Amino acid sequence: MDKPTINRTEHASMPLPLFRYCTTPDHMDIPFPDWSFWVDRSEINIRPWDEEFRSIKKGSKRRNWSKKHPFAYWKGNPDLFLLFVWNCFSVMTLSSGQHKYYARYKIYAEGYAWSVSLKYILSCGCCPLIISPQYQDFFSRGLVPHKNYLPIPSTDMCPAIKFAVDWGNSHPSEAEAIGRAAQEYMGSLSMDRVYDHFMYLYSQGTRNCKLSCRSGRRLLWKYAKSLCFVLPMKSKGSC
Incomplete structure (x- = not known):
């Protein structure tokens, strides 16, 4: 379910109506809401979406923007983390160990394919930094760059992240507005x-x-x- 398989070139004559969690412009897979929207997996701290969003939004109000750490926060695959540290440590300060609500910026990076973490990143009130996504889920196609997130190219990724963080710290009201717009967008995505x-x-x-x-x-x-x-x-x- 993670990667699209119905290639437009191979299946142009008779595309199969296959549901997937994500798609790309080169595929005909139909984006379908993933399991985390409606399941209750309390053992791994995942609740049904409406309840989860309310909790995330409440947590995001624990600190106002000026009190949040002026860093970019990222959590995910350890191998990708080492890549961030190796390439970015000399040019930006990483917020290792900081709580996700307490950083001003949150990085979204795809792994094997689309990641379920996108909606949580967009919901937490931080300014999202999205690294050139290859995959699209059913709601992400409605996101607007520089309104709901700051785009980060996959080439020269670390200088671009540093530039985005520096820009946001010198334009705090604009960066906060992007984070708020992302949160409002996800708030409109009710069950x-x-x-x-x-x-x-x-x-x-x-x-x-x-x-x-x-x-x-x-x-x-x-x-x-x-x-x-x-x-x-x-x-x-x-x-």
């Missing part, structure tokens, strides 16, 4: 809207479905019968 997006995708998909009601019932019955081979039978003749 009602997420489910509206579900419905839109399904309704658009069914418009292209040529199955009749009768053939649909036959397929459903065949599927139900197939479950007899994988589910324990409660009583004789239950299937």
